[in-house]
Amino acid sequence: MKSFHKPIYHLLPFALLLGAFDAKAQWNALTSGTTQSLLSIHFPDNNTGYAVGIGGTILKTTDSGANWTPQASGSGEALYSNFFTDALTGWAVGDNSTILKTNDGGVNWTSVLTGVFAQFRVVWFLGANTGFIAGGTSGAPPVILKTSDGGISWTPLTTGTSQAIYGIFFTDASNGYATDYDGKILHTADGGGSWSVIFDSPGYHLNGAYFTDALHGHVVGRNLANEWGVIFSTADGGLNWAQHDEPSAFLSDVKFSSANTGVVVGGNVASNTGIILITTDAGTTWTTETTNPATTSRQYRVSLPGSNLGFSCGLDGAILKIDALTGNHEQVGTPQHFSLFPNPTSGNLTLEFKGEVLRAGQVQILDLLGRTLCTEALEPGNQTHSFSLDPMPAGVYFVKVLEGGEPIWMEKVVKQ
Numbered sequence: 043m044k045s046f047h048k049p050i051y052h053l054l055p056f057a058l059l060l061g062a063f064d065a066k067a068q069w070n071a072l073t074s075g076t077t078q079s080l081l082s083i084h085f086p087d088n089n090t091g092y093a094v095g096i097g098g099t100i101l102k103t104t105d106s107g108a109n110w111t112p113q114a115s116g117s118g119e120a121l122y123s124n125f126f127t128d129a130l131t132g133w134a135v136g137d138n139s140t141i142l143k144t145n146d147g148g149v150n151w152t153s154v155l156t157g158v159f160a161q162f163r164v165v166w167f168l169g170a171n172t173g174f175i176a177g178g179t180s181g182a183p184p185v186i187l188k189t190s191d192g193g194i195s196w197t198p199l200t201t202g203t204s205q206a207i208y209g210i211f212f213t214d215a216s217n218g219y220a221t222d223y224d225g226k227i228l229h230t231a232d233g234g235g236s237w238s239v240i241f242d243s244p245g246y247h248l249n250g251a252y253f254t255d256a257l258h259g260h261v262v263g264r265n266l267a268n269e270w271g272v273i274f275s276t277a278d279g280g281l282n283w284a285q286h287d288e289p290s291a292f293l294s295d296v297k298f299s300s301a302n303t304g305v306v307v308g309g310n311v312a313s314n315t316g317i318i319l320i321t322t323d324a325g326t327t328w329t330t331e332t333t334n335p336a337t338t339s340r341q342y343r344v345s346l347p348g349s350n351l352g353f354s355c356g357l358d359g360a361i362l363k364i365d366a367l368t369g370n371h372e373q374v375g376t377p378q379h380f381s382l383f384p385n386p387t388s389g390n391l392t393l394e395f396k397g398e399v400l401r402a403g404q405v406q407i408l409d410l411l412g413r414t415l416c417t418e419a420l421e422p423g424n425q426t427h428s429f430s431l432d433p434m435p436a437g438v439y440f441v442k443v444l445e446g447g448e449p450i451w452m453e454k455v456v457k458q
Contacts, residue, residue: 069318069333069354069362072107079339080355082134085347086126092148093355094121094134102148107353107363113148123164123343125173133193135162135175143193156196160185161206168212174234176220178206184222186210188234201228201237209251209261219280221248221261229280240280246272250295250343252304260325262293262306271308271317275325286328289452291317292340299346303367305331307354309340316341316356320367333362382441386456389432393441395425405429408440408452415439431457 074080078099085091093101093110098117101110115121119140126132134142134151140162141154160177162185167173171192178184184207186199201207205224212218220228220237225246228237245266253259261274261283271293273286293308302324309316316338318331341356346367354362381394393405403420405427415434420427420443431439436457443451 069331069352069364071333071335071338072110072361072363074101074110074355074359074361075112076101076110076359078359079357080342080359080361081121081136082123082343083345083353083355083361084124084126084132084343085345085351085353086129086132088348088351090126090129090147091345091347091353092124092126092132092134093361094124094136095355095359096120100124100134100148100151106351107361110361113151115142115151116153117142117151122162122177123166125165125167127167127170127173131170133165133167133173133175135165135177137161141165141175154193154196156187158185158187158196158198163206163208164210166210166212168215172212172215174210174212174218176207176210178223186220186234199234199237203228203237203239208247208249211251211253211259213253213256213259217256217279219251219253219259219261221251221263223247225263227251227261227274227280227283241274241283243272243274248274249293250297252296252298254298254301254304254324258301258324260296260298260304260306262296262308264292264308269311271306273306273319273325273328286325287454288317288319288328293317293319294341295343297344297346297352299349299352299367303349305344305346305352305354305367307341307344307356309356311340314340314357316354316360318344318354318362331364338362380443380451380453382453382455385453386458387431388458390428390430391441391455393420393427393429393443395443404444406442406444407431407434408442409437431455 078096080093080095083093089106091103098115100113100115103110119137121134121136124134130147139159142151144151162177165175173189175187187196189196205222207220209221218230225243226239227241229240230237248263251261257279259276271288271291274283276283291308296306298304304321306319319328321328339357339360341354344354346352350367352364406417407415
């Protein structure tokens with residue numbers, strides 16, 4: 043039986059510590075020409091890209107996002123996912139069994155009928171011929187459709203689970219992974235003929251999935267209890283999964299441009315604010331990116347067509363672009379400048395900061411729902427602060443550090 047290993051982990055900062063990112067690492071807003079929410083974006087090459095969304099919206103660019111042209115989809119349904127196997131051949135899927143295909147770069151979109159009813163949430167291809175469309179509908183088993191002939195015919199697959207599939211990824215023709223709305227990660231070793239649950243996280247909705255090779259993969263979603271985002275990562279083909287939590291952010295998609303560089307997008311549902319995270323160390327740490335403007339709508343999907351190039355799309359017609367994924371994403375003050383010990387603790391804790399002295403610093407204790415239990419000021423000039431969890435019962439808490447009222451670092455702590 044496969045096991046789940048959940049280590050003590052760092053919750054990375056919301057804001058930059060004592061400085062800013064290099065300007066090269068900034069995501070800049072593009073003019074999409076629409077206010078319709080865009081739910082998916084895909085670039086088959088650096089210049090050609092397509093975005094889809096609410097009301098059958100389809101946009102195309104041929105100049106790397108400088109200009110976007112609307113296309114006639116022939117559908118008024120919400121389109122949740124798109125995928126192109128080359129600059130001309132692509133798919134878009136969405137509500138009420140909607141499957142659209144183009145062979146001419148979107149000049150014409152044709153409706154594809156499979157005889158299967160579902161709210162489709164993801165389309166993904168492993169080359170020109172082999173592809174998958176997945177989703178589900180309330181009160182019915184999830185749906186995964188597979189084609190081996192470029193979409194001429196589609197065969198339903200059986201997962202044995204009960205919730206809609208939101209993410210799918212294959213590392214080769216045989217081995218694939220799917221994620222569902224009930225916190226399950228599924229694996230197939232026979233091209234989708236049979237599926238098994240390799241990880242179960244009740245209380246989570248899981249969305250996008252991406253593997254950089256046969257062993258290393260990442261799945262994103264959200265914790266329903268506190269509406270925090272989550273990234274599950276494996277380095278052994280799904281035998282074990284490490285967890286990274288992102289406070290106050292629903293994470294919806296993950297992509298990698300190389301073995302080390304990856305991007306996760308999402309945002310806060312209530313405030314409709316977006317978040318973009320980047321890793322340059324294969325998912326060991328995740329850093330919040332800066333955007334221009336500083337606040338953007340919640341982001342849904344990301345596409346990384348090149349080693350340096352990235353695009354993200356979201357609500358209210360938002361499309362963002364970055365030209366320097368492999369540029370300077372390091373923080374002036376990194377999480378390694380803080381240490382919290384002992385952890386686990388019987389009550390007493392010491393926070394140590396090894397860099398510049400914090401200005402107007404505070405430390406807070408939070409519970410698992412993100413509620414602040416207490417706040418203490420960090421004395422100017424001091425680089426250590428001792429405090430106690432004695433009033434709290436045994437359990438899991440978070441220690442958050444703020445500077446000038448802005449959160450800059452957080453770590454999980456266990457009180458025994």
